[in-house]
Amino acid sequence: MKKDEARKWMRDLLLAAAALISAALLLGTYVRLQAAERMIGAQRSRIEELEARPLTVELVCEAAEESATADKPAWHDAGEFRIYHYCPCAYCCGKSDGITATGTLAAEGRTVAVDPDVIPLGSEVMINGVIYIAEDTGVTGKSIDLFVDSHAQAVAMGTYTTDVKWRESNG
């Protein structure tokens, strides 16, 4: 073998090896790019899914709020009332069975007595931020009697004047 031929052969071999290595590197890059693209695609559809979700939740909440306000009538501002307290004893009620004018069993924190000509029976009555039900009678005009469990409590809580709101109950 001549010296030149051997050199040429070596050069061809090196070139072929370089071409092979380049091809392998390119193939590797191509495969990695494909994988990255698939991952980006998956992430993108996940992002789109998440972007769509809060909007749905918001719409559901708005619909719920709308129906909540639409169901309840507006509060009537009834002005200042004299607030009294009573219990189911014979002294307070002339009887002691605890049955109200509307036939319910009186309950502290729920039952109030009103003048039905001022506040219709069955209405919700708001006194100092607490909502009661007008389910008993026995007072007249702008007075409200708050039901409490014991006579001692009724005496201790005394009377006061405060603003009252009421609204029709819808069940």
Ligand SMILES: [Zn+2]
């Ligand atoms: Zn009493």
